[in-house]
Amino acid sequence: MQKSPNLVLIGMPGSGKSTVGVILAKQLSRPYLDSDILIQLTEKRSLQEIVDQDGYLVLRDIEERVLLGIQCDNHVIATGGSAAYSEQAMNHLRHNGIVIFLDASLDTLRRRIHNYDTRGLAKRPEQSFSDLFQERFELYTRYADITIDCNDTDQEQVCQTIVARLEGLTDHDAQR
Numbered sequence: 001m002q003k004s005p006n007l008v009l010i011g012m013p014g015s016g017k018s019t020v021g022v023i024l025a026k027q028l029s030r031p032y033l034d035s036d037i038l039i040q041l042t043e044k045r046s047l048q049e050i051v052d053q054d055g056y057l058v059l060r061d062i063e064e065r066v067l068l069g070i071q072c073d074n075h076v077i078a079t080g081g082s083a084a085y086s087e088q089a090m091n092h093l094r095h096n097g098i099v100i101f102l103d104a105s106l107d108t109l110r111r112r113i114h115n116y117d118t119r120g121l122a123k124r125p126e127q128s129f130s131d132l133f134q135e136r137f138e139l140y141t142r143y144a145d146i147t148i149d150c151n152d153t154d155q156e157q158v159c160q161t162i163v164a165r166l167e168g169l170t171d172h173d174a175q176r
């Protein structure tokens with residue numbers, strides 16, 4: 001790993017990846033990259049349009065391609081909730097990044113998210129949000145270097161906890 005690994009945020013939609021990512025980038029004076037925005041710029045259409053027009057599996061393929069195309073260091077990278085479906089993409093991000101899982105309970109996520117039908121979720125049409133939660137939890141924990149409990153804690157506190165956990169990493173961990 002290079003000296004300044006990326007900080008890669010993963011987790012369910014609503015866990016706070018994009019919100020916390022911006023705050024973290026500002027606090028650490030790092031560039032910020034949101035792979036959902038990269039996808040929309042590349043595709044010139046919204047995530048929901050991709051799902052509606054081509055289906056959720058095509059969105060996952062596009063996401064994988066976009067993630068594999070990321071070549072940078074020292075960035076804060078907010079991924080989309082479905083990033084963890086691609087082993088190849090996650091290994092690519094892990095190669096030069098510390099992967100941080102924003103862990104929020106189903107109840108917390110339900111309080112934060114209401115636009116299930118317009119958010120462009122990459123899930124089977126009939127799949128419930130709770131089923132999606134269960135399916136993905138194992139994937140997020142598989143790839144996480146650090147897991148942050150994001151329940152009952154605001155965005156700023158999540159950011160502070162991440163910074164503290166990063167400071168607790170040994171040089172060996174950080175330069176893995």
Ligand SMILES: Nc1ncnc2c1ncn2[C@@H]1O[C@H](COP(=O)(O)OP(=O)(O)O)[C@@H](O)[C@H]1O
Nearest residue numbers: 012013014015016017018019020112153154155
């Ligand atoms: N720690 C937090 N506490 C309360 N609300 C939060 C927290 N993190 C994010 N949110 C809110 O939850 C919603 C989803 O956050 P977002 O950053 O878009 O999540 P993600 O990118 O993981 O899908 C936003 O309205 C955001 O303001």
Ligand SMILES: O=C(O)C1=C[C@@H](OP(=O)(O)O)[C@@H](O)[C@H](O)C1
Nearest residue numbers: 013047080081082119120121122
């Ligand atoms: O979880 C998902 O299936 C998705 C989450 C979205 O990102 P957020 O996690 O930032 O909402 C986005 O990548 C895409 O619409 C698919």
Ligand SMILES: [Mg+2]
Nearest residue numbers: 017018036078
């Ligand atoms: Mg996001």
